[in-house]
Amino acid sequence: MNLRSLRCFIAVAEELHFGRAARRLNLSQPPLTQHIKALEAELGASLFQRTKRSVRITDAGAALLDEARRLIAEADGLRHLVRRADEGGSSYLRAGFITSSVFTAARRIFARLSRGVPGITVMWQEMSSSEQIEALHKEKIDIAFLHVPDQHDGLTARLIVREPMVMAVPEAHRLSGRRSATLEQFAADDFVLPLRHMSPIFHDSIIAACREAGISPVIPPHEPRNLLTVLSLVSVGAGVSVVPATLAASGFPGVTFLAIRGTRLVSEVSALWKPDNRSPGLARALAALRFAGRRARA
Known part of the structure; x- marks a missing residue:
């Protein structure tokens, strides 16, 4: 062929x-x-x-x-x-990322990799967290930026972003005029969440927080693959959601963001890579980001 x-x-x-x-x-x-x-x-x-x-x-x-x-x-x-490479000895770095991470402090890392590391050409690939884990193990990508799963045997992880979560509600929602609310106040609402298999730890942390607050969230059979799609569905009144606080800065039309009282729901984004990956591009990237040689979760 x-x-x-x-x-x-x-x-x-x-x-x-x-x-x-x-x-x-x-x-x-x-x-x-x-x-x-x-x-x-x-x-x-x-x-x-x-x-x-x-x-x-x-x-x-x-x-x-x-x-x-x-x-x-x-x-x-x-x-x-x-x-x-022929022009200047450039190395190739295949980098996976979750869409929502672009709205976090991880954006500075992405920009540094894209523009500030001599000798590296980055190919960015949008993937879910679970897709990135699989791609790392199969060496289809060199580095991943994602919500960390419960287990990641054979991979090294570096936490790069930790931030609170907020409620995202439609502008016409009964609580949209408030600055904060508790999870209990959304007991009667539908929750729009990314598909669990796309990012299990992110999904499960929200469900666990809701249950701890004494509510069982109703999740309609929508199929959003990322948080921007989630916000799109919230904006048209399909339900409410829980998203990283930095997404509030996106100024998403039709959506109001409220602080969550009474819980410590946080969103974490980490960089993951396979330590035995011998890619010159990965080695340069880790050194430039000062990840190499430092203690990391594994």
């Missing part, structure tokens, strides 16, 4: 027209058609349903599309890395 054929497939899938796809790729139509036929023959499946008037992607084609985009993006990233 060659990259040229995948680029042709993506163009046809996005244009749903062989002529437009050919013009986009600066090809004539016959070579484009041959690339698609060769790819279909290699995969043993039809990727498009073609008539004289229309082109439709098949289920097999739809299944291939996201993976093809990922492979092309990785190939383009490798080309960029090699060019940078």
